[in-house]
Amino acid sequence: MAGDTPDAGGGHTFPPSRVYTRYVPLKGDHGMLDLKFVRDNVAAVEEALRKRRSTLSLEGFVALDRERRERLVLVERMRAERNAASEEIGRLRREKKDATDLMERMKSLSSRLKGAEAELPAIEGKMEEFLLSIPNVPAPSVPEGAGEEDNPTVRTWGTPGTFSFPVKDHVDIGADLDILDFDRAAKIAGGRFCLSKGAGALLERALIGFMLDVHTREHGYLEVLPPFLANSASFLGTGQLPKFEEDLFRVAGTDYFLIPTAEVPVTNIVRDEILPVESLPLKMTAWTPCFRAEAGSYGKDTRGMIRQHQFNKVELVKICRPEQSAEELEKLTADAEEILKRLGLPYRVVTLCTGDLGFSAAKTYDIEVWIPSQGRYREISSCSTFTDFQARRAKIRFREGASGKTRLAHTLNGSGLAVGRTVVAILENFQREDGSVDVPEALRPYMGGMARIGKRC
RNA sequence: GGAGAGGUGGCCGAGUCGGCUGAAGGCAACCGCCUGCUAAGCGGUUGUACGGGUAAAACCGUACCGAGGGUUCGAAUCCCUCCCUCUCCGCCA
Numbered sequence: 001m002a003g004d005t006p007d008a009g010g011g012h013t014f015p016p017s018r019v020y021t022r023y024v025p026l027k028g029d030h031g032m033l034d035l036k037f038v039r040d041n042v043a044a045v046e047e048a049l050r051k052r053r054s055t056l057s058l059e060g061f062v063a064l065d066r067e068r069r070e071r072l073v074l075v076e077r078m079r080a081e082r083n084a085a086s087e088e089i090g091r092l093r094r095e096k097k098d099a100t101d102l103m104e105r106m107k108s109l110s111s112r113l114k115g116a117e118a119e120l121p122a123i124e125g126k127m128e129e130f131l132l133s134i135p136n137v138p139a140p141s142v143p144e145g146a147g148e149e150d151n152p153t154v155r156t157w158g159t160p161g162t163f164s165f166p167v168k169d170h171v172d173i174g175a176d177l178d179i180l181d182f183d184r185a186a187k188i189a190g191g192r193f194c195l196s197k198g199a200g201a202l203l204e205r206a207l208i209g210f211m212l213d214v215h216t217r218e219h220g221y222l223e224v225l226p227p228f229l230a231n232s233a234s235f236l237g238t239g240q241l242p243k244f245e246e247d248l249f250r251v252a253g254t255d256y257f258l259i260p261t262a263e264v265p266v267t268n269i270v271r272d273e274i275l276p277v278e279s280l281p282l283k284m285t286a287w288t289p290c291f292r293a294e295a296g297s298y299g300k301d302t303r304g305m306i307r308q309h310q311f312n313k314v315e316l317v318k319i320c321r322p323e324q325s326a327e328e329l330e331k332l333t334a335d336a337e338e339i340l341k342r343l344g345l346p347y348r349v350v351t352l353c354t355g356d357l358g359f360s361a362a363k364t365y366d367i368e369v370w371i372p373s374q375g376r377y378r379e380i381s382s383c384s385t386f387t388d389f390q391a392r393r394a395k396i397r398f399r400e401g402a403s404g405k406t407r408l409a410h411t412l413n414g415s416g417l418a419v420g421r422t423v424v425a426i427l428e429n430f431q432r433e434d435g436s437v438d439v440p441e442a443l444r445p446y447m448g449g450m451a452r453i454g455k456r457c
Numbered sequence: 458g459g460a461g462a463g464g465u466g467g468c469c470g471a472g473u474c475g476g477c478u479g480a481a482g483g484c485a486a487c488c489g490c491c492u493g494c495u496a497a498g499c500g501g502u503u504g505u506a507c508g509g510g511u512a513a514a515a516c517c518g519u520a521c522c523g524a525g526g527g528u529u530c531g532a533a534u535c536c537c538u539c540c541c542u543c544u545c546c547g548c549c550a
Contacts, residue, residue: 072508073509076508076520080517080519082530082531085530085531087476089530089531090476090531091477099530102530106530107529109530110530276467
């Protein structure tokens with residue numbers, strides 16, 4: 001790469017783990033995430049944290065903020081004095097007059113100023129770290145609750161089928177049909193990986209094509225194919241960093257992380273940009289593989305392809321005006337649901353309660369598909385609005401036509417859908433007594449007309 | 458990997474031997490004027506953040522010319538480090 005200077009090791013130097021591209025505030029020098037909002041709404045933020053069952057406390061932050069402002073006033077007063085004197089010196093010298101007296105005095109002021117300035121970064125660093133760790137404030141319509149069990153069901157579609165024979169799970173179905181091979185995947189990579197073969201691989205590819213086609217041709221999304229690795233600044237923008245590095249795979253010795261969702265590269269397409277208002281809502285869809293470390297989920301869903309280190313997903317991302325975001329979330333969720341309807345898979349939609357809400361989200365609908373072998377619904381899509389949370393971090397703005405003012409956009413995203421889990425749902429819901437699986441009508445054109453997956457001969 | 462060029466405001470683009478440059482000039486946008494309509498033309502306005510101030514404004518201050526550091530009374534301008542982009546050569550899907 002041009003401009004790089006080899007170090008002693010002959011390679012590039014990247015930030016060590018946990019050191020990220022510094023948060024760069026909006027054009028400012030020492031701006032904060034939403035300093036004013038937090039300062040002016042301490043009670044509201046604390047209430048939001050309580051609802052989220054978070055242990056974070058604003059205590060200390062308020063004092064830190066006061067201290068910062070006191071010092072800032074001091075520093076800025078000194079700078080003003082210095083600037084005025086410097087201008088005076090310039091004038092004197094242009095008039096060929098002596099300025100050594102003033103210069104001497106400024107020399108001492110300048111060194112005192114340096115001392116005063118030196119105290120600020122530490123305070124601001126602490127405040128910044130804190131602000132980056134505050135989760136988004138839940139939307140007013142989000143029900144309060146402690147966890148998963150408190151998520152209310154919004155609606156249910158379809159009826160779980162009944163089987164006149166003992167149902168098999170997708171692992172057995174896949175093994176019997178020789179289309180899923182977890183043993184060899186483990187040999188190649190390890191646990192939580194899958195190798196699809198024959199109709200299994202075709203099914204996965206068909207689903208990706210089907211989903212993308214519906215979203216681009218019928219729902220008006222622009223298809224994008226982004227990088228599958230992204231840098232730390234991008235992850236900071238969408239909120240996966242700095243708090244959740246342990247969930248990510250990092251490429252050793254680099255600033256690159258494997259994306260855990262297309263949300264990261266796609267939302268960051270417009271990072272640091274001011275968008276023309278008429279381009280909103282911006283709707284994009286992308287297929288990507290997703291990579292997740294799944295640290296802390298040991299023993300959970302170890303069997304099968306429900307929880308993998310790598311899985312395919314078709315993602316929906318929207319960038320819109322604040323006034324549009326509530327409605328756009330409903331539409332986005334409906335767009336994801338449409339896929340399940342066309343595939344004929346029974347599902348329900350739940351609203352995540354405050355205690356179950358993700359870090360960056362203000363409101364989330366989970367779409368859960370029926371899994372016969374488990375006798376319950378499992379998440380297959382998660383549709384969220386982040387309000388201006390990601391936009392603030394990633395500096396995604398738009399210019400209001402009338403006032404000419406820039407405003408933070410709202411960002412949303414949702415799976416449309418998780419492809420691996422869709423494969424699971426299809427295999428299990430459409431299995432037949434003889435071990436074969438019916439291919440949903442909508443998918444057949446994408447599978448060369450194949451109507452049923454049977455044993456290979 | 459080797460060699461070179463460059464990163465300035467919404468965009469393009471000047472910045473001389475460091476000082477009066479938040480930053481010329483142009484475009485775009487907005488507000489007036491002019492004009493059968495449109496186009497052209499004329500005049501004016503238009504960055505962001507933080508802090509102070511205000512009922513809210515006005516207003517005042519500070520910072521920001523890729524990022525970080527240094528020199529200096531003073532840096533877009535000088536020095537160092539890093540990042541990124543572009544061009545050519547090499548290698549490669």
